[in-house]
Amino acid sequence: MANNILEGARDFQVDKLKINVTNVSSSSWGVGPLKELESRIAAGAIHDSAERCDAPKCHPETRVAVQDDLYGWIIDRDGDSEHPKKIKWVTGPAGTGKTAVMGSLSERCKAAGVLVATFFFASWSASIGRRRKTAFVATLAHQLSRYHPNLREEISKAVDANSDVFDKNLHVQMEVLVLGPLQEITGCPDGSDIRGAIIIDGLDECEAEQYHDTAIPGLGSNCPLPRSSDQDQLEILKVLQTAALHPSFPFRILIASRPEQVFREFFDPQNNPTPFSHKLDLHEDYKVDADITLFLEAQFNRIRRRYNLPLSWPPIEAIQTLVRNASGQFIYAATVIRYVAKSPKAHPDDQLQSILEMTPTTTSNPFEILDSLYSHILESSPDAALSVRWIRGIRSYIGSTESAYHVNLLLETKPGEAEYLLGSLHSLIRIPPRNAQATTKYDLYHKSLNDYLDDRDRCGRLYIQFDELIDFLWDRFNRACAIKI
Structure with a gap:
C-alpha cells in the first residue's frame, strides 16, 4: 500500500504536468511545430545533456579496439555487402563498460559530424522521460531535425499536419516523424548521401508505461494485467527494426543493453529470417585485461602524486591481482579506485590492502568478486544495515527526485546522521558537498549496486525486505511531519 501511494504521488505529478502541457495548444500560443516537438522530448536522455555531465566515459587509450570497430562499422556501412546490417547490438554483463563506450563513441561521432541522435535510458533518473518509452521517438526526431536542414523542414511539416501524433503508438510516431520525412528527401540532391549513427544505451533499463489501473488479485479476468518492462523494450526493438528495414532509412543503429532474455531472443538469428543485425559482446569478444591494467595504472599514479607516495606504490603484483579479480568488469576497477582515493579517514595503502586481503569463497555467482567488494565497503559504515536502508530509500523512492538536502x-x-552513515561510502554513492546539497541529488555510481542489494543471495545479511524498507520510510516520514507540525 505504501509503495502504491509513493508511486501514485510521483505519477500524479507527472501526469498533471502532461495535462498542463497538452491543454495549452501550440496554435493558441503561436508555438511552431518544432517547438511543439521540442516540448515532448526527454532532453536528459541526449548524450551531451546537463543530466549526463558526470556520466562515465572511457579512460583515454582504453577500449580503443571496440570503439574503432564500432566507428568503422558506422562509416564503412559493411563495405560492399549486398545485404548490409543496419543494427548492432552491444551487450555484456553489468560493469563491462557499455555506457562508457557508448558515451565516448557518441562524442567521437559528434566530432566527426556523423552523430545523428542518441538516447540514454536510465532507471535511476529523476526524469520520467529517461525511464520510459513515451518520449523516445520524439527525442530522436528532434535531433534529426537539427541534423539536416531538409529533414528539419519535413519533420516540421509532419508535426504540423499530425497534431495528435504524440498520442499515437511508437510505430505511428516513427512512421510520421522519421520515416516519412526521410522518404520525402530521398530524391533530393542534398539528401542522397545522408549517413550516420543513432546510439541507444541502457534499453534494458526502460520501465513499463502503464495505460490503465493494473490488475488486483481476486477481481477476475476483466481487470487488465500491468504491462511489463519486457513488453515496452520489445516494442522499441521492433520499431527500430522497422526503421532499419525501411528503404529510405540510411542510418546505423547501435543498441547497448545487458543480455536479458528479451534481447537474446530478439537478436537470435533463428527468430529473424531476414538478418538485419550484428551482435558484439564486450565481455567475450574483447580481451579487456590490458585496458583495465592501463586504467588502474593511470589512476594509481594520480593517487600516488596526490599523497606523495613512493614510485614503487602500488607494487605490480597488486595491480595484477586487481585485474584478475575484475574479470573483465570495469565497474570493479572503478569502485576500487574510488574506495582507495576517497576515504576520509584511512590511508590509501590501508584501503588497498584491505581489498587485496579479501578472500571470497568460490561459488557459481559470476559477480562474486564485485559482490565481496560491495559487502566490504558497506560493512565499513558504522551501521551497515541502516546505511543500506538509506541507500535503498534514496534509490527507490525519494533520492531520484529530491535534493540531498531534502x-x-x-x-x-539527528543532525549529521547522513555523514555518519554514508561518509565511508563515497566509492558507491555520489554524495554532493555540503554547500551543494540543496540543489544536487544523491546518485549511485552504478546500477549493479542496486541489483546487488535487491538480491538476498548476493548481499546476504545486508538484505532488506520490502516491508522493512516501507516501514522505515513511513517511520521517518511520520517523524518528519511531527517535527514540522
Missing part, C-alpha cells in the same frame, strides 16, 4: 531532512533523526 533527503536528509526526511531521513535524519
Whole structure:
C-alpha cells in the first residue's frame, strides 16, 4: 500500500504536468511545430545533456579496439555487402563498460559530424522521460531535425499536419516523424548521401508505461494485467527494426543493453529470417585485461602524486591481482579506485590492502568478486544495515527526485546522521558537498549496486525486505511531519 501511494504521488505529478502541457495548444500560443516537438522530448536522455555531465566515459587509450570497430562499422556501412546490417547490438554483463563506450563513441561521432541522435535510458533518473518509452521517438526526431536542414523542414511539416501524433503508438510516431520525412528527401540532391549513427544505451533499463489501473488479485479476468518492462523494450526493438528495414532509412543503429532474455531472443538469428543485425559482446569478444591494467595504472599514479607516495606504490603484483579479480568488469576497477582515493579517514595503502586481503569463497555467482567488494565497503559504515536502508530509500523512492538536502531532512533523526552513515561510502554513492546539497541529488555510481542489494543471495545479511524498507520510510516520514507540525 505504501509503495502504491509513493508511486501514485510521483505519477500524479507527472501526469498533471502532461495535462498542463497538452491543454495549452501550440496554435493558441503561436508555438511552431518544432517547438511543439521540442516540448515532448526527454532532453536528459541526449548524450551531451546537463543530466549526463558526470556520466562515465572511457579512460583515454582504453577500449580503443571496440570503439574503432564500432566507428568503422558506422562509416564503412559493411563495405560492399549486398545485404548490409543496419543494427548492432552491444551487450555484456553489468560493469563491462557499455555506457562508457557508448558515451565516448557518441562524442567521437559528434566530432566527426556523423552523430545523428542518441538516447540514454536510465532507471535511476529523476526524469520520467529517461525511464520510459513515451518520449523516445520524439527525442530522436528532434535531433534529426537539427541534423539536416531538409529533414528539419519535413519533420516540421509532419508535426504540423499530425497534431495528435504524440498520442499515437511508437510505430505511428516513427512512421510520421522519421520515416516519412526521410522518404520525402530521398530524391533530393542534398539528401542522397545522408549517413550516420543513432546510439541507444541502457534499453534494458526502460520501465513499463502503464495505460490503465493494473490488475488486483481476486477481481477476475476483466481487470487488465500491468504491462511489463519486457513488453515496452520489445516494442522499441521492433520499431527500430522497422526503421532499419525501411528503404529510405540510411542510418546505423547501435543498441547497448545487458543480455536479458528479451534481447537474446530478439537478436537470435533463428527468430529473424531476414538478418538485419550484428551482435558484439564486450565481455567475450574483447580481451579487456590490458585496458583495465592501463586504467588502474593511470589512476594509481594520480593517487600516488596526490599523497606523495613512493614510485614503487602500488607494487605490480597488486595491480595484477586487481585485474584478475575484475574479470573483465570495469565497474570493479572503478569502485576500487574510488574506495582507495576517497576515504576520509584511512590511508590509501590501508584501503588497498584491505581489498587485496579479501578472500571470497568460490561459488557459481559470476559477480562474486564485485559482490565481496560491495559487502566490504558497506560493512565499513558504522551501521551497515541502516546505511543500506538509506541507500535503498534514496534509490527507490525519494533520492531520484529530491535534493540531498531534502533527503536528509526526511531521513535524519539527528543532525549529521547522513555523514555518519554514508561518509565511508563515497566509492558507491555520489554524495554532493555540503554547500551543494540543496540543489544536487544523491546518485549511485552504478546500477549493479542496486541489483546487488535487491538480491538476498548476493548481499546476504545486508538484505532488506520490502516491508522493512516501507516501514522505515513511513517511520521517518511520520517523524518528519511531527517535527514540522
